[in-house]
Amino acid sequence: MKYRKVIEETAWILVEKLLLAGYPATVDDESFRDYSVKVELEGVGGINLYYSPRKKTFTTTYQEVKDKTTVKELKRILELEMADANGDDTYTNKGYEVDVDGSCFNDLTSYGAIVRKDGKVLKEISGLVNTDKIKSSRQITGEIKAVIEAVKYCNANGIEEIRLYYDYNGLKYWALGQWKANLISTKYYRDFMKKQTIKIEWVKISSHTGVYWNEMVDKLAKSVILGEK
Secondary structure (H helix, E strand, C coil), X not given: CCCHHHHHHXXXXXXXXXXXXXXXXXXXHHHCCCCEEEEEECXXXXXXXXXXXXXXXXXXXXXXXXXXXXXXXXXXXXXXXXHHHCCCCCCXXXXXXXXXXXXXXXXXXXXXXEEEECCEEEEEEEEECCCCCCCCCHHHHHHHXXXXXXXXXXXXXXXCEEEEEECCCHHHHHHCCCCCCCCHHHHHHHHHXXXXXXXXXXXXXXXXXXXXXXXXXXXXXXXXXXXXX
């Protein structure tokens, strides 16, 4: 197996972190495949670790862990290790950082936002969006909703400054009044953001390029439609 060494090294890093957190864990040696391996947690289930040679990045899935509360805890434990494994220097891991995304399929639109402080998740925000009055750009409507809900969370928790990561330019330009808002959703978003006092540093990233938290918030938004949350 060409990539076994790099996959195995990362898998054992995750095992070490899980052991320190009190989860009896080991690498299932028989589960190695060309691009994946399973980390077994005694009495909990398996975490599948996947490697993308093209992107040189790792992702994890938790389908075998049935308890949703446990899944959230495992993600919290492993989040920084996964970011480090992917060599992702996009994020400062200092202060408040937020990733946002939207999703649209199966005639449903959803949103997701992940709020972090010093690299650790404070809040995952997600839900469906009512798009009955929206005639186009439903996914963008989901991304708009993600920003709005993230800002609302920050306001409610006394967070005055954030670094916000987005993958669609309109989120920044409508908020700053630099793009004309023609749709119901963009007009509402523009007017909402005009009233805000929170300081936002806008950081544009490319979607689906292995940027860790962008991938995670994309999964969060999709999970709402898939009924996983």
